[in-house]
Amino acid sequence: METGTIPIDSLSGGLDLYRTLESGQSYCWRRSDGEMYSGTPPGEAWYYTVVDGEVIRIRQLDGVLEWESTTDAEATVRRLVRLDDDLEAIVAAAPDDPLLHEAYEAHRGMRLVEDPPFGCLISFICSAQMRVSRIHTMVSTLAREYGDAFGFDGETYHAFPTPDQLAAATEAELRDLGLGYRAPYVVRTAEMVASGEAHPAEARALEYEAAREYLTRFVGVGDKVADCVLLFSLGFDEAVPLDTWIKSAIEDYYPNCDRGSYAATSRALRAELGGEYAGYAQTYIFHFLRTGGREA
Numbered sequence: 001m002e003t004g005t006i007p008i009d010s011l012s013g014g015l016d017l018y019r020t021l022e023s024g025q026s027y028c029w030r031r032s033d034g035e036m037y038s039g040t041p042p043g044e045a046w047y048y049t050v051v052d053g054e055v056i057r058i059r060q061l062d063g064v065l066e067w068e069s070t071t072d073a074e075a076t077v078r079r080l081v082r083l084d085d086d087l088e089a090i091v092a093a094a095p096d097d098p099l100l101h102e103a104y105e106a107h108r109g110m111r112l113v114e115d116p117p118f119g120c121l122i123s124f125i126c127s128a129q130m131r132v133s134r135i136h137t138m139v140s141t142l143a144r145e146y147g148d149a150f151g152f153d154g155e156t157y158h159a160f161p162t163p164d165q166l167a168a169a170t171e172a173e174l175r176d177l178g179l180g181y182r183a184p185y186v187v188r189t190a191e192m193v194a195s196g197e198a199h200p201a202e203a204r205a206l207e208y209e210a211a212r213e214y215l216t217r218f219v220g221v222g223d224k225v226a227d228c229v230l231l232f233s234l235g236f237d238e239a240v241p242l243d244t245w246i247k248s249a250i251e252d253y254y255p256n257c258d259r260g261s262y263a264a265t266s267r268a269l270r271a272e273l274g275g276e277y278a279g280y281a282q283t284y285i286f287h288f289l290r291t292g293g294r295e296a
Contacts, residue, residue, distance in 0.1 A: 001069070001070070001152075002069050002071055002072050003066070004066075004067050004073075004074050005066050006065040006077070006078075006083065007064050008063050008064060008065060011083055011087070012085070012086045012089065013085075013086070013089075013090070013091060013108070013109060013111075014087070014108060015065060015083065015111065016060075016107065016108065016109030016110050016111075017059070017060040017065065017081065019107050019109070019110040020081055021036075021047055021113070022037055022132075023110060023283065023287040024132045024286065024290065025113045025115075025231075025232045025283060026113045026115050026120075026123075026232060027119075027126075027127075027138075028049055028123065028160060029048065029049045030048055030140055031047055032045045032046040032057070037133040042059065044061060045059065046058065046059045046068075048157060049080070050147070050148075050150055050157050050158065050160070051116060053148070053159065054069055054070045054071045054073065054076070055070050055152040055157045056068075056069045056073050056076060056077065056080075058077055058081070065077070068153070070152055079114055080113060080114055080115070082111045085111055085112070087111060090277045090280050091104050093274065093277065094273075094281060095272070095273065095274045095281075097272075097273070099285060100281050100284065100285060102288065103281075103284035103285050103287070103288035106293050107284055107287055110287065112231065112232065112279065114232070114233060114235065115232055115233045116160070116233065117199070117201045117233045117234060118163055118193060118199075118200060119139075119160040120228075120232055120233035121189065121215075121218065121221070121225075121233075122139070122166070122186055122189065122190070123135065124221075124225040124229060125185050125186055125189060125221060126139060127228075128220075139160070141178065142160065142166065142177070142186075143160050143161065144158050146161035146166055146168075147159040147160050147161045147162075147165065148162075148165075161190075163193035163194035164190075164194045166186065166187070166194075167190040167191045167193075167195075169186075169187060171187055174187065182220060184219070185219045185220025185221075186220070188219040188220075189220060189221070192217075192218060198217055198218065200215060200218070200229055202214065203215050203229075203230065204234045208230070208236055208238055211226075212230060212239070213226075215229055223266070224241050224242055224243055224262075225241075227240065231279040231283070237276060237277050237278075237279045237280060238270055238278050239278075239282075240266050240269050240270050240273065240278050240279060240282045241282065242262060242266055245286050245289045245290050246282060246285065249285055249289060250265065254269060254272055256272075257269040273285075
């Protein structure tokens with residue numbers, strides 16, 4: 001077992017691991033107490049995931065981020081929860097906007113995540129019309145049923161399925177696991193990646209709006225899901241997913257950004273929220289409104 005600690009005060013802007021991993025950005029982590037997305041902080045429970053066949057556990061405790069893994073995982077941990085982002089500078093550069101200021105104050109230390117592209121893509125295909133806790137249950141079930149199992153510290157951990165593993169599932173099996181109408185989308189998208197027809201990671205090399213268009217070739221992926229994958233997996237910090245909460249924010253706080261189409265409205269809101277780091281702003285506003293931070 002490899003272990004390590006990262007002092008929180010060494011991170012620009014600090015860290016709130018609970019909000020980072022339970023703010024609706026990621027469904028690829030699980031919690032050792034089984035209470036992820038329950039609305040209760042983790043206490044001393046570990047968050048864990050499997051990346052490239054390596055089990056990684058992390059928790060925030062007593063001013064440090066602790067990690068344990070089957071390998072030296074500090075660099076991977078830093079990437080997955082974006083510890084090297086200059087969060088203080090990102091917040092300082094934000095536009096002078098009352099709602100955004102409130103959201104940044106309320107959720108100090110929340111960072112964007114960088115999930116593996118395929119797991120992120122499937123997670124957000126599953127997200128349509130679903131509460132965050134239900135999405136997390138779906139993704140965890142896929143890992144348990146189809147992913148490889150790894151032993152670590154006396155426990156068994158399941159990786160998210162590979163494209164080949166998930167492509168071998170049947171629509172009926174996935175419906176039985178609770179995916180409903182999303183089942184054929186998941187199977188067909190997995191088949192596309194497994195066959196080499198397309199891969200979400202290929203979008204990383206494109207310009208932002210071209211990258212969004214590229215991702216919509218996957219079955220079950222519209223503009224909003226594509227933006228989620230770009231923001232939470234592929235490093236497009238300017239991406240602004242227009243989900244239900246953000247559409248409400250546009251109606252109540254940014255009506256001038258409603259341009260009648262997804263692309264035009266997204267472009268206007270992106271400019272309103274500061275451009276380069278508009279995705280950070282979106283994530284804070286989303287979590288602030290979803291958790292009842294302010295009544296409109």
